[in-house]
Amino acid sequence: MCSYLKNKQLLVLWFATSVAIFVITQTAYAISLDTWIQKENAIAKKFLFQNISPPGTTPGVIVASPSTSNPDYYYHWVRDSAIVVKAVLFLYKTSQSPQDRRQYLQDLRNYVNFTQAIQQTAVEDGLGLGEPKFYPDGSLYKKPWGRPQNDGPAMRALGLINFANIMIRQGEKAYVKHFLYDSKTPTNSVIKKDLDYVLNHWKEPSYGPWEEVRGRHFYVDLLSKKALTEGAQLALELGDITSALQYLKQVYLIELELARYWNSEKGYIVATLDQDAGPNYKKSGLDAAVIVAVLAEGYNDGSSYSISDERILSTFTALVNEFQKIYPINNPEGYFPGIAIGRYPEDRYDGYQTNSTGNPWSSLTLSAALFCYRLAQHYQTEQKPILITQINLSFFKRLLKSESLRVGERIMPNDSLFRAILNSLKEDGDRFMARIQAHINEDGSLSEQINRITGFQQGASHLSLNYAAFLLAVGARNSLQMH
Ligand code: NOJ
Ligand code: NOJ
Numbered sequence: 001m002c003s004y005l006k007n008k009q010l011l012v013l014w015f016a017t018s019v020a021i022f023v024i025t026q027t028a029y030a031i032s033l034d035t036w037i038q039k040e041n042a043i044a045k046k047f048l049f050q051n052i053s054p055p056g057t058t059p060g061v062i063v064a065s066p067s068t069s070n071p072d073y074y075y076h077w078v079r080d081s082a083i084v085v086k087a088v089l090f091l092y093k094t095s096q097s098p099q100d101r102r103q104y105l106q107d108l109r110n111y112v113n114f115t116q117a118i119q120q121t122a123v124e125d126g127l128g129l130g131e132p133k134f135y136p137d138g139s140l141y142k143k144p145w146g147r148p149q150n151d152g153p154a155m156r157a158l159g160l161i162n163f164a165n166i167m168i169r170q171g172e173k174a175y176v177k178h179f180l181y182d183s184k185t186p187t188n189s190v191i192k193k194d195l196d197y198v199l200n201h202w203k204e205p206s207y208g209p210w211e212e213v214r215g216r217h218f219y220v221d222l223l224s225k226k227a228l229t230e231g232a233q234l235a236l237e238l239g240d241i242t243s244a245l246q247y248l249k250q251v252y253l254i255e256l257e258l259a260r261y262w263n264s265e266k267g268y269i270v271a272t273l274d275q276d277a278g279p280n281y282k283k284s285g286l287d288a289a290v291i292v293a294v295l296a297e298g299y300n301d302g303s304s305y306s307i308s309d310e311r312i313l314s315t316f317t318a319l320v321n322e323f324q325k326i327y328p329i330n331n332p333e334g335y336f337p338g339i340a341i342g343r344y345p346e347d348r349y350d351g352y353q354t355n356s357t358g359n360p361w362s363s364l365t366l367s368a369a370l371f372c373y374r375l376a377q378h379y380q381t382e383q384k385p386i387l388i389t390q391i392n393l394s395f396f397k398r399l400l401k402s403e404s405l406r407v408g409e410r411i412m413p414n415d416s417l418f419r420a421i422l423n424s425l426k427e428d429g430d431r432f433m434a435r436i437q438a439h440i441n442e443d444g445s446l447s448e449q450i451n452r453i454t455g456f457q458q459g460a461s462h463l464s465l466n467y468a469a470f471l472l473a474v475g476a477r478n479s480l481q482m483h
Contacts, residue, residue: 033430033437037433040440043444044444045471048464049107051462052088053110058117058137058138059110059113059114061138062081062111063076063136064080065460065461065462065463066461067462070352071352071460075135076114076133076134076136076138077132077133078152078155078156079152082156083469084464084468085160086162087467087471088107088111089159089166091471092104112160112179114138118138126142127147128148128197129152129194130147130148130153131148132147146278147207148201148204149209149211150202150204153194153197154226155227157194160190161234161297163180164191164234165234167180177189177238185243192243195227195243196243198224198228198231199228199250202220202224202250205276208289209289209292210349214275214276215272215276215278216257216272218261218269218272218289219271219289219293221254221258221261223296226297229247229251230297232247262311266284266285266286267314267394270285271287272287279348282346284322284344284345284346286345287343288361288364288367289344290312292364295367295370307371307374308379313396314394314395316368317394317395317398319341320368322345323340323341323342323345323360329455336435336439336455337434338368338428338433338435339431341365341368342359342452343358343361343364351447351460358452359452361448361450362439362450362469365432365435365450366432366433368432369432369436370473371429372428372432373476373479373480375425376422376426377479380480380481384413385410385413386410386411388406388407388409389407396421426477426480433477439455441457446462447461447466448463448465
């Protein structure tokens with residue numbers, strides 16, 4: 001009797017505590033997403049700039065993470081730094097503080113100088129511009145590694161073209177023609193060097209963005225196409241018609257190649273084709289890298305695989321559904337807001353070693369938020385009917401939590417359903433943000449991964465990519481004019 005009572009009391013106590021913890025944690029992030037975002041915005045900026053030219057390194061270096069062991073990420077990764085530069089450019093364009101803007105500009109110029117140096121090193125000491133990483137003093141990492149990685153030069157060119165356009169508008173054409181794009185072949189100017197590399201090498205197999213598999217990657221091809229498209233524009237603007245035509249000719253050929261990645265049976269874009277090296281357990285081909293590639297420049301230009309392309313929407317749905325299913329932390333549905341997103345379902349890298357189990361990633365969950373905000377922005381600006389197709393049906397059904405949508409339905413801009421789509425996209429984006437809020441470290445820092453069972457941060461601490469993704473997502477969120 002006595003022990004029965006005790007057990008019952010314990011049970012009640014346990015239940016009350018669980019409810020209390022649940023209520024406290026829920027309200028902690030439910031009531032204050034806006035406040036949290038504002039606070040984290042300042043923190044993310046601070047942490048990001050701690051990774052740009054940290055003390056004792058060459059100016060212009062951007063380390064992937066300050067972590068020097070378990071794992072060692074204290075390198076200038078061409079891929080990571082190119083993505084960080086997009087966030088710096090965004091800050092430069094939107095900041096109201098002249099002092100901050102001067103600093104951002106200086107960082108960008110340093111990055112250009114550092115890039116010029118490592119491009120030369122990659123050619124002289126390595127296999128060329130596909131070399132993926134450098135020590136913070138600018139010397140080449142020569143140990144065994146997946147190389148070449150051809151997304152690096154493409155992503156870097158995209159950021160720098162953006163920078164070149166800003167500089168041209170600010171009357172700095174001479175700077176652009178000297179350092180960024182000099183119209184010469186061979187060249188020492190950074191953008192042209194990257195573009196010429198992409199021009200001559202996109203057809204070759206390469207390691208993908210996760211540095212594991214060699215083959216043809218949607219990620220590399222789409223970025224190559226975008227780099228050469230934007231590059232041709234810049235070349236034209238600077239009077240280099242010969243290069244512009246060369247770039248555009250390859251754009252056309254890449255376009256043909258890109259058509260191969262859509263798998264209509266699976267209902268999503270398959271990330272890799274013609275694999276010829278690397279682990280063989282990546283069977284599904286489902287991969288969040290597809291979404292990251294779409295979000296790079298030109299995501300809104302209406303060309304194939306731009307943000308509202310039905311194949312992209314359907315791939316996004318497949319990813320969300322799959323990660324919901326496989327990560328315990330995503331269940332039961334609704335316990336935490338949103339869905340934590342990882343690299344790909346078969347992932348075995350846990351942030352420390354590769355023979356383990358993969359987890360959700362902070363930067364990818366934030367990229368999912370960015371995707372929702374940008375899609376909302378796209379529909380909002382475009383004001384065109386949204387057509388429900390066989391391929392995008394699953395996306396809109398999930399978004400609107402509605403079973404009544406029909407293939408062939410046209411949702412007009414003045415329709416209340418159109419408004420509902422915009423609102424739901426904003427809310428969906430907010431749920432991905434709130435998910436980060438739920439798992440972030442107390443000091444506002446973010447590591448590479450989120451443990452799939454406990455929800456705690458793990459892997460490389462202070463990953464630059466996380467802060468860049470956060471700042472870009474917030475920027476897109478702020479530019480939405482809702483309600
Ligand atoms: C192994 C991971 O699988 C790969 O994706 C990563 O890039 C490297 N380790 C570097 O940390
Ligand atoms: C592992 C990721 O797979 C890769 O994309 C990234 O470049 C490195 N870590 C460094 O952050």
